[in-house]
Amino acid sequence: xxxxLDAMGGDFAPGPIVAGAVEAVLDREDLITVLVGDRERIxxxxxxxxxxxxxxxxxxxxxxxxxxxxxPVEALRKKRDNSISRSWAMxxxxxxxxxxxxxxxxxxxxxxxFAGAHAKMFLPGVRxxxxxxxxxxxxxxxxxxxxxxxxxxxxxxxxxxxxxxSIYAEEILGVTAPRIGILNVGSEEEKxxxxxxxxxxLFEESPWASRFVGNVEGRxxxxxxxxxxxxxxxxxxxxxxxxxxxxxxxxxxxREELARLLPEFPVEVGQKIAGSLMNLKRRFEYExxxxxxxxxxxxxxIICHGSSKSxxxxxxxxVANLMAADRINAKIVEQLGATxxxxxxxxxS
Amino acid sequence: xxxxLDAMGGDFAPGPIVAGAVEAVLDREDLITVLVGDRERIxxxxxxxxxxxxxxxxxxxxxxxxxxxxxPVEALRKKRDNSISRSWAMxxxxxxxxxxxxxxxxxxxxxxxFAGAHAKMFLPGVRxxxxxxxxxxxxxxxxxxxxxxxxxxxxxxxxxxxxxxSIYAEEILGVTAPRIGILNVGSEEEKxxxxxxxxxxLFEESPWASRFVGNVEGRxxxxxxxxxxxxxxxxxxxxxxxxxxxxxxxxxxxREELARLLPEFPVEVGQKIAGSLMNLKRRFEYExxxxxxxxxxxxxxIICHGSSKSxxxxxxxxVANLMAADRINAKIVEQLGATxxxxxxxxxS
Numbered sequence: 001x002x003x004x005l006d007a008m009g010g011d012f013a014p015g016p017i018v019a020g021a022v023e024a025v026l027d028r029e030d031l032i033t034v035l036v037g038d039r040e041r042i043x044x045x046x047x048x049x050x051x052x053x054x055x056x057x058x059x060x061x062x063x064x065x066x067x068x069x070x071x072p073v074e075a076l077r078k079k080r081d082n083s084i085s086r087s088w089a090m091x092x093x094x095x096x097x098x099x100x101x102x103x104x105x106x107x108x109x110x111x112x113x114f115a116g117a118h119a120k121m122f123l124p125g126v127r128x129x130x131x132x133x134x135x136x137x138x139x140x141x142x143x144x145x146x147x148x149x150x151x152x153x154x155x156x157x158x159x160x161x162x163x164x165x166s167i168y169a170e171e172i173l174g175v176t177a178p179r180i181g182i183l184n185v186g187s188e189e190e191k192x193x194x195x196x197x198x199x200x201x202l203f204e205e206s207p208w209a210s211r212f213v214g215n216v217e218g219r220x221x222x223x224x225x226x227x228x229x230x231x232x233x234x235x236x237x238x239x240x241x242x243x244x245x246x247x248x249x250x251x252x253x254x255r256e257e258l259a260r261l262l263p264e265f266p267v268e269v270g271q272k273i274a275g276s277l278m279n280l281k282r283r284f285e286y287e288x289x290x291x292x293x294x295x296x297x298x299x300x301x302i303i304c305h306g307s308s309k310s311x312x313x314x315x316x317x318x319v320a321n322l323m324a325a326d327r328i329n330a331k332i333v334e335q336l337g338a339t340x341x342x343x344x345x346x347x348x349s
Numbered sequence: 350x351x352x353x354l355d356a357m358g359g360d361f362a363p364g365p366i367v368a369g370a371v372e373a374v375l376d377r378e379d380l381i382t383v384l385v386g387d388r389e390r391i392x393x394x395x396x397x398x399x400x401x402x403x404x405x406x407x408x409x410x411x412x413x414x415x416x417x418x419x420x421p422v423e424a425l426r427k428k429r430d431n432s433i434s435r436s437w438a439m440x441x442x443x444x445x446x447x448x449x450x451x452x453x454x455x456x457x458x459x460x461x462x463f464a465g466a467h468a469k470m471f472l473p474g475v476r477x478x479x480x481x482x483x484x485x486x487x488x489x490x491x492x493x494x495x496x497x498x499x500x501x502x503x504x505x506x507x508x509x510x511x512x513x514x515s516i517y518a519e520e521i522l523g524v525t526a527p528r529i530g531i532l533n534v535g536s537e538e539e540k541x542x543x544x545x546x547x548x549x550x551l552f553e554e555s556p557w558a559s560r561f562v563g564n565v566e567g568r569x570x571x572x573x574x575x576x577x578x579x580x581x582x583x584x585x586x587x588x589x590x591x592x593x594x595x596x597x598x599x600x601x602x603x604r605e606e607l608a609r610l611l612p613e614f615p616v617e618v619g620q621k622i623a624g625s626l627m628n629l630k631r632r633f634e635y636e637x638x639x640x641x642x643x644x645x646x647x648x649x650x651i652i653c654h655g656s657s658k659s660x661x662x663x664x665x666x667x668v669a670n671l672m673a674a675d676r677i678n679a680k681i682v683e684q685l686g687a688t689x690x691x692x693x694x695x696x697x698s
Contacts, residue, residue: 071537106535138598148534151542185497185586186455188420193500193583218590222598234542235584237534239591241567246595249487249571250629254603257625264621269614273622276606280599 001030001321004087004096005313007037007045008065009103011306014038017102018045020313022052027314031321032056034096037065037083062086065103068306072106076114084108088115091299098320100291102304102313105131109149112297121297123329125336128153129296130161131233131303132168133240139224143169143178147236147292155198158182158230162203163335164295165228166211171328172293172319178227180208181216183235191215195232251281290316293323296332300324350379350670353436353445354662356386356394357414358452360655363387366451367394369662371401376663380670381405383445386414386432411435414452417655421455425463433457437464440648447669451640451653451662454480458498461646470646472678474685477502478645479510480582480652481517482589488573492518492527496585496641504547507531507579511552512684513644514577515560520677521642521668527576529557530565532584540564544581600630639665642672645681649673 005021007014014037021033035042039061046052064079066072076085087099088111101108112129115121122129130146130153145165150157162180169178182199184192189200192215203212216226218239231239254277262270290312291304300323302316323329354370356363363386370382384391388410395401413428415421425434433452437460439445450457461478464470471478479495479502494514499506511529518527531548533541538549541564552561565575567588580588603626611619639661640653649672651665672678 069536071539136598138601151534183587185500185583185590187418190420218587218592219594219597221591222594231587234534235587238532238567238580238584239587241534242570242588242592243567243595245568245571246592247599248568249485250596250599252487253629257629258622261621261625265614265618269618272610272613273607276610280602280606 001098001324002032002034002096003098003100003317003320003324004034004036004060004090005317006083006087006099006101006103007035007042008062008083009101010304010308011068011102012309013065013102014041014045016308016310017313018042019049019310020308021057021317022046022049023310023314024317025053025056026051028318028321031317032058033317034090035059036087036090037062060086060090066107068104070104070107072104072110075104076107076110082107084111088112088121091115091301092121096299097324098300098302100302100304100313100316100320102291102306102308105148105303108301108303109294112294112301121299123296123298123333123336125333126296127160128157129294130157130164131236131292131294132165133236133292134173135221135243137222137224139227140175141173142221142224142227142229143173144183144221144229144231144236144239145295146231146233147240148233149294150233153195153232155195155202158195158199158232159202159206160296160336162199162212162228162230163208164332165230166208167328167331167335168293168295169227171326171331172322173227175227177211179213179225180211180228180230181213181226183221183229183231183239184215184217187215187217189214199230247281251277290314290319293319298329300329350447350673351381351383351445352447352449352666352669352673353383353385353409353439354666355432355436355448355450355452356384356391357411357432358450359653359657360417361658362414362451363390363394365657365659366662367391368398368659369657370406370666371395371398372659372663373666374402374405375400377667377670380666381407382666383439384408385436385439386411409435409439415456417453419453419456421453421459424453425456425459431456433460434463437461437470440464440650441470445648446673447649447651449640449651449653449662449665449669451655451657454497454652457650457652458643461643461650470648472645472647472682472685474682475645476509477506478643479506479513480585480641480643481514482585482641483522484570484592486571486573488576489524490522491570491573491576491578492522493532493570493578493580493585493588494644495580495582496589497582498643499582502544502581504544504551507544507548507581508551508555509645509685511548511561511577511579512557513681514579515557516677516680516684517642517644518576520675520680521671522576524576526560528562528574529560529577529579530562530575532570532578532580532588533564533566536564536566538563548579596630600626639663639668642668647678649678
């Protein structure tokens with residue numbers, strides 16, 4: 001398996017990105033990670049890891065890098081030779097089977113859309129790819145899709161997100177027959193807006209009706225009774241980032257509160273509590289899943305958090321490898337094909 | 350001051366609702382709380398509080414109560430003599446200056462809209478009332494508006510929510526010149542959708558431009574640099590409920606984690622940690638603000654959480670009293686009037 005890794009993407013790139021690639025290829029002998037970016041800087045990082053199997057860490061030079069805060073479309077147009085576009089071009093050419101990046105999410109998606117338009121990067125029948133984020137719940141990990149690829153989806157898009165998210169939950173997260181719900185402001189049928197009502201109708205008339213549970217309220221997400229929650233990219237993105245903000249705020253407040261108490265406790269008590277908090281915070285960071293898959297494209301693509309450290313990158317490469325090797329895309333095509341005529345007005349490819 | 354309290358609204362009504370009313374009137378000698386609902390059941394609760402000043406706790410009978418999960422409009426139509434409609438009718442008739450309810454939020458808003466249409470319950474110039482929720486942040490409480498009154502607002506609505514939220518933050522939360530931002534998926538100007546772009550334009554061309562900071566991302570909410578965050582009611586409602594769900598999930602996980610450790614610790618350590626957690630959780634529950642004000646109506650209205658206990662009801666009555674007594678509505682009318690012609694296409698009243 002060959003995976004393109006955007007070595008320049010992320011708040012701390014290329015250091016932890018290259019380190020994660022080294023860890024990943026050491027872990028899996030059949031994995032080749034193509035490091036895409038500034039050759040000189042990547043070489044410098046690789047020199048810090050003498051144990052690295054260089055034959056499975058080829059470098060593809062890209063002269064430019066898109067910053068985390070740059071405007072995606074503008075940056076892609078101005079910086080033609082950037083590491084993200086280069087990675088997508090390699091996937092379009094069949095030179096890699098997957099892409100991983102902790103860089104500018106907007107640029108990753110826009111580049112996929114460009115590649116999709118020009119080189120048929122979308123899976124047959126897919127209207128528009130969606131980003132699936134993994135959230136924790138009382139029942140284990142759940143999928144929320146879309147969290148930022150599609151700001152103004154149609155019911156048909158959300159229907160496809162439900163199918164794709166469900167297949168991802170089954171194949172990659174190991175959930176049996178995951179239930180699908182629409183994120184909404186209430187559980188009653190007529191709640192929400194035209195998008196939620198239209199999507200509901202599509203599901204109820206589809207072969208997936210038995211997996212579809214209707215509306216899910218924000219507070220029920222973490223219960224985990226519904227393992228695939230679909231929503232438009234605007235709501236999903238706000239939810240994802242607000243969730244991160246809430247967890248950070250809560251842990252900061254908790255640390256303050258405990259810091260006031262800890263001096264009164266024996267040292268080993270303090271250490272145990274601190275360790276316990278760290279464990280807990282990790283459960284919310286999802287480094288184990290490495291990032292959010294962009295579903296609906298040929299090949300596999302994982303978008304990592306900008307602050308990803310080597311562990312997250314390593315895990316993203318592991319999941320990308322799994323996705324590219326798995327039947328997940330074949331299943332998506334099969335299911336979309338089987339239900340397209342019934343429920344979805346898909347563009348002809 | 351006379352406030353109508355929906356004695357039948359809430360998961361545990363009427364018990365904690367009536368208890369909160371008793372506490373509130375004992376606390377403030379100038380407060381009269383009209384208990385609206387099933388006279389017999391309210392009497393039974395009042396009998397449990399012999400210290401209650403019955404002259405300041407009059408009962409207005411309503412034969413029916415709208416359930417927490419009932420469809421709002423349908424329920425309002427079917428149950429004509431319900432405690433929510435009765436409360437709004439009293440406010441429309443000038444018999445009370447404020448309303449408090451922990452009941453069905455949708456029914457509260459729909460009833461306000463009906464009252465608004467029929468009895469001019471909206472403040473002059475207000476297009477549509479909005480619900481303001483109070484969130485915690487590193488800088489103190491912030492206002493998020495709208496969290497569920499208006500599922501498909503126009504930029505003009507969001508503009509008004511910014512003004513009203515800002516005045517609320519200043520007058521009731523004591524924030525000096527609160528900054529206003531639009532909840533969005535990125536900080537760049539062109540991010541988001543037509544609603545966010547349109548609202549941005551209105552603010553930039555308005556007399557409030559100096560308070561307006563542009564876009565706020567989900568993860569920045571809790572930083573508190575922006576004290577008034579505006580969004581459509583769908584996103585706001587999802588955000589509010591997902592935030593509750595996240596906090597519940599996090600504390601449940603934290604309790605599990607600490608329960609594993611606690612047996613190893615001395616008893617007093619465990620007690621202190623438990624107390625500390627309780628304090629922290631309370632910071633996220635906002636019982637001190639009692640609930641979310643519905644802004645833009647004549648009089649004051651506080652919508653409390655369905656699970657409100659007597660303390661939350663007491664505080665909601667205190668805040669409703671404050672709002673009804675304050676110049677907040679006069680300021681809203683003044684500011685809308687001053688800026689209406691410039692920026693907002695308001696309906697003529």
